[in-house]
Structures are given as C-alpha cells and as structure tokens.
Amino acid sequence: xxxxxxxxxxxxxxxxxxxxxxxxxxxxxxxxxxxxxxxxxxxxxxxxxxxxxxxxxxxxxxxxxxxxxxxxxxxxxxxxxxxxxxxxxxxxxxxxxxxxxxxxxxxxx
Amino acid sequence: xxxxxxxxxxxxxxxxxxxxxxxxxxxxxxxxxxxxxxxxxxxxxxxxxxxxxxxxxxxxxxxxxxxxxxxxxxxxxxxxxxxxxxxxxxxxxxxxxxxxxxxxxxxxxxxxxxxxxxxxxxx
Numbered sequence: 001x002x003x004x005x006x007x008x009x010x011x012x013x014x015x016x017x018x019x020x021x022x023x024x025x026x027x028x029x030x031x032x033x034x035x036x037x038x039x040x041x042x043x044x045x046x047x048x049x050x051x052x053x054x055x056x057x058x059x060x061x062x063x064x065x066x067x068x069x070x071x072x073x074x075x076x077x078x079x080x081x082x083x084x085x086x087x088x089x090x091x092x093x094x095x096x097x098x099x100x101x102x103x104x105x106x107x108x109x
Numbered sequence: 110x111x112x113x114x115x116x117x118x119x120x121x122x123x124x125x126x127x128x129x130x131x132x133x134x135x136x137x138x139x140x141x142x143x144x145x146x147x148x149x150x151x152x153x154x155x156x157x158x159x160x161x162x163x164x165x166x167x168x169x170x171x172x173x174x175x176x177x178x179x180x181x182x183x184x185x186x187x188x189x190x191x192x193x194x195x196x197x198x199x200x201x202x203x204x205x206x207x208x209x210x211x212x213x214x215x216x217x218x219x220x221x222x223x224x225x226x227x228x229x230x231x232x
Contacts, residue, residue, distance in 0.1 A: 034217035038156075046156065048220050100156040100158060102155055
C-alpha cells in the first residue's frame with residue numbers, strides 16, 4: 001500500500017513564504033513521479049496548480065512554484081495572499097496508477 | 110476551452126451499481142494525447158484516484174487497487190464520453206465523484222476537471 005504524506009497543517013503570515021512537501025513511502029520522489037499540486041476549497045472542484053514537478057497551468061498565479069526538495073515534491077507560495085488559505089493536495093504517479101497525498105491545510109494568519 | 114460535463118444519479122442503494130458519465134466538449138475521448146480519469150473525494154479518505162481510460166492504437170484501462178475488482182471505465186466514442194461503473198457499493202463509496210483529463214505524453218498533467226457529482230449510498 002503506497003502512502004503519500006504531506007504536512008497536516010501549516011500557518012503563514014500574509015506576504016510570507018511557505019513550502020509544502022509531498023513524500024512517498026517508496027522512497028525519494030523524482031521527476032518520474034510527475035508531481036501535480038491542487039488547491040482545494042469547500043464546494044469546489046480541485047483547482048490544478050502545478051504538473052510535472054514545476055510546470056504551471058496558464059491560470060496558475062506566479063507566486064506558486066513547484067520543485068523537488070530533499071527527496072520530496074514541494075510547492076512554494078511566495079508573497080502569500082489571504083485567498084491562498086485552503087487545503088493543498090499533491091498527486092504522484094506510480095507506473096499505471098496515481099496516488100493523492102492526504103493534503104495540507106494552509107492557514108493564512 | 111475543454112469542458113467535462115458529468116451526469117448520473119446522486120443516490121444509490123447499497124449493493125447496487127453506481128453509474129456516472131462524463132461528456133467531453135472540445136476534445137476527444139479517443140485522442141492519443143490524453144487519459145480520462147475518475148477521482149473521488151470524501152471526508153474520510155480525501156482525494157482518491159480511481160482509474161483511467163486512454164487510447165493508443167487500442168483502449169487501455171488502469172484502476173486503483175482499492176476498487177479494481179468492482180470498477181469498470183467504459184469509453185464511448187459515439188457520444189464522446191466515458192463512464193464509470195462501480196458495483197456492490199457500500200456507504201463507504203459515498204463521495205463526490207469527479208472526472209478529469211490528464212494530458213501530455215504520459216498523461217501527467219491533470220488540467221481539466223468536471224464539476225463533481227455528489228453520490229450518497231444509502232437505503
């Protein structure tokens with residue numbers, strides 16, 4: 001049973017910078033896991049932010065960036081805005097199947 | 110702008126089969142550059158990828174281990190849509206179900222999502 005682990009919760013001040021991570025129980029996350037990141041808000045479909053580690057969709061704000069960091073996939077928010085308060089979920093590829101992380105609840109305070 | 114329009118019942122009885130469809134606009138279910146996925150979200154399991162269908166000279170399906178024995182994804186080229194069938198449902202299958210496109214060489218960019226269908230399993 002593959003498990004993808006994220007920080008349960010993080011808090012950041014408006015205008016600050018925060019990094020969320022996404023770890024795999026199988027070992028280091030590499031580009032071959034094609035990390036995707038999504039923003040989740042209640043009552044809405046997940047909003048795609050990042051694909052294939054660090055690629056942004058056309059609608060992704062510039063303050064969101066993706067990377068690999070210490071064997072994990074990472075999502076960094078720079079210059080956090082109040083509207084960034086949400087849950088963030090990663091998605092990793094395991095050769096024919098995909099597994100979501102448990103999500104990180106980000107509080108902007 | 111590609112759109113995914115979901116349809117299907119919101120209430121299913123235990124032990125019955127859940128059937129949902131996802132109609133595709135401005136793309137093709139048989140394109141070589143995308144896979145068509147089903148995903149669900151529940152408070153107790155979070156987001157869960159269920160499976161996908163894609164066409165590369167022939168049709169392929171992949172399923173999550175958790176639902177593999179109960180789930181079928183069926184592409185329909187005549188209607189340009191794909192459907193989910195989940196048999197022997199239990200209350201644990203209660204969730205919001207989404208269809209989503211994964212585009213790219215390895216279908217790695219989940220970019221377009223349906224609006225979701227709230228499904229409750231209850232007698």
